[in-house]
Amino acid sequence: MYVPMGSAGRSSASAMFDPRSKLVLTVLAIAGVITLHSAIELGAAYAAIVLLVLGIGEGRAYLRWLRILSVMVLVWFAIVWFTADTVTAVAAALRLLTLTSVFFLFFAVTRPEELADALVQSGMPYSAGFVVRAALQFVPVVSRTAGAVYDAQRARGIPLDRGIRALAHYPALFAPLLVQSFRLADHLAEAMESRGFGRPGRTLRHSYRLRLRDWAVMLAAVGGLAVLVVKL
């Protein structure tokens, strides 16, 4: 008999909580980060998220992801620094870093299939739930395509890696990516249709139930957010 190995390589944190409670926690965490203002508070929140990421053993993946994100954070820092001051810029950069890290953490412990199935079980129409699942699975495919387009254009001498000047050449990056993404989406839709998408009477293989620990952790998070809001 086949025994699935948990969540396809992800930590056991994936199975500890219901996907819906993880989604609620994520939303509350985002709300919490938005209420914070000072760089110190945001730094503390960011540190907490990083500790959680390390705790679930996703440190390496996080570092790789951080490398890609760092450009966006720096650009954001520069924009705020130009329009305001250094302290505000540091806080803005930390807020962006923390918010995106919350999403990283969520997707590190939640598989798109789990999330979609749990939402469908809560009453969301299957087609809408599947869109969530397919869209999330589509991200790495588009990301790989973007890499291939980037290489193909640089191989022709288009300077996409040279700071501000590269911006002028971004149509060379986005136009093929857009066309390819539409094509990929078309293929994905064909594949879905060909494997019974939309057929009535589908079986949901996993059943999800909000357990005591899910309620407890959601309640704690709501309490924490309330304290933050009142205090601030």
Add this chain to the structure above:
Amino acid sequence: MAILSVQELSFRYAEANLGSSRLPALNQVAFDLEAGEHLLICGGSGSGKSTLCRALNGLIPHFHAGEMQGTVVVDGKETRSHPVSELFASVGLVLQQPSAQFFSGSVYDEIAYGAESLGMTRGMIEQRVVKTAEAVGVDGLLDRNPHELSGGEQHLVLIAAVLVAEPPVIVLDEPYAHLDPVGVARVSAALREVNRHGTTVVVSEHRLEQAAQDADRILVLDQGSVAVFGERDDVLRLDLERWGVVRPRAVHAALAWGVSPISGSVEELFVRAEERNGRDPLPLIEALAGAGARRWDSVPVEDFTPNEPGEASQTGETQRAGEAQQADEAQEVGERGGEPEGEIARFERVHSNIGRTEVLRGLSLRVLKGECLAIVGANGSGKTTAARQLLGLLRPQSGTVYLGGREIAESRPSELAREVGLAFQNPDNQFFRFTVAEEVAVGPRVLGNLNESWLDELMRLFGLSSLSARSPFTLSGGEKKRTGFAAALAARPELVVLDEPTAGQDAGFRQTLAGMLSDLIRRGQTVVLITHDLPFAEQHADRWAVMAQGRIIAEGAPDEIMSREDVMEEAQLAPTQRFQLTRLAAGKAVQPTAGADDQYADDRSADDRYVKLRPADRPFRE
């Protein structure tokens, strides 16, 4: 009653793409298949193969808008009156580009999706997934992410994902197009197994070496119409080139030897030829093999009529073809102005990672000025990664890459693009201009070395002059490839690298590309072909560098490489049928082709699968 019946099927796409033809994609197509048959659909690019595949499972007309006439009935269901989601239990379809067909995070979930669609109980789903995965040979991959698998494995997972519904018919659109010999062998073996258990298999494919061996019947499409449909051997006896289909060399040999059935691996056909009393296959092998290692395709099959006992071993026409061949080659060498000299690029103990995976593991290789070098190897051996190093698209973790005698070091790709032109496998990744002419000129414009007369020459050389005002997005697959090649050469680089130039392309394109390559090489252009298409590589490359596990494991002339069984095995490559014939002619043992040996594994012992022929072993020679 036929399990699949297509009657007077015509289809015209509704969308009127700029420059696209308004001719019907399918025109009066009609054929029937009985349960358990294995059909091969072939034809040139644009002949309607993919459209027909989509019509068989109802994607046409339900998913693609257009005018449809005629009927398709699968498993008693007329596709027009049943939605695709209902038809999928009767006919499974695996499309091209497997990575775009996954929507689950694990192979298990991917396969289970079809069973979930059928509303099975959870227990049944698990049973069905495990059973299907075992049948297709992916039971060891169930926890893997499908996006992280090799091309062959991805195709196998998709086959399992449609077979989980146990449809009586399975249709695959070009499953071998981008696979190396090992991938082809695995997918082919899985399809034979599925077919053996009674599933009707329909495969649309350009590459016939393996597909023709597996099929019972063949349907050739030409401009949307059925050119010919019949039993495999009957169809293979016809001159299919007029419809853009090149028969495998083994079929040519079988026709020459007069054996039946005419499909199979070279060694199997040879044994059949031997078993025919009074027929001596050797002279014809020599004729076929000696007709020219580099220009096999130019020798018409009609020259090789089966010999009767005692007949001359080589017909006058064959001899003339061989002589003309030698003269052509001599002229070509003369025009090229001698042997390659000097070095244009060099890799020295290069190690390179992609993510956490070490892809290049001590790569050392020299590329000489004026040569046509083929870097050959299985998928994932590091060939494309090596090419990316030449342009600085990827930096080595250790080791050095030299270009024109100087270290690339920190040179930017935009600087290196003046010296190296790289045409990637998928030209769609680069198109963003409104016309072909603008697209080709992008590189030189950015690099500031635009030369209009050179661009005109390139457009002529690649047959793009008449397409210059067309949008690159509306071109056919072959035209897109040609545009990509022209763009790679537009800045007049000293070295041009073509990454899998023949992948997914039909015989017509290969022939056109062959002419263009010969032209380029004659002009002294240094060309590096990156490919696992060994028949193409042996035809055009002076030298092969074999890659396996991120390093070069052998370098040399094509025949020298293919004669080294240890190298071919480590590189997971199969010798070409031309080479196998040459070896047989020389009376040497032939190693089984990667794709063919598994086929008879059940019937024969491992030793029997090797045909060991020495002159003394041939009773009819005495």
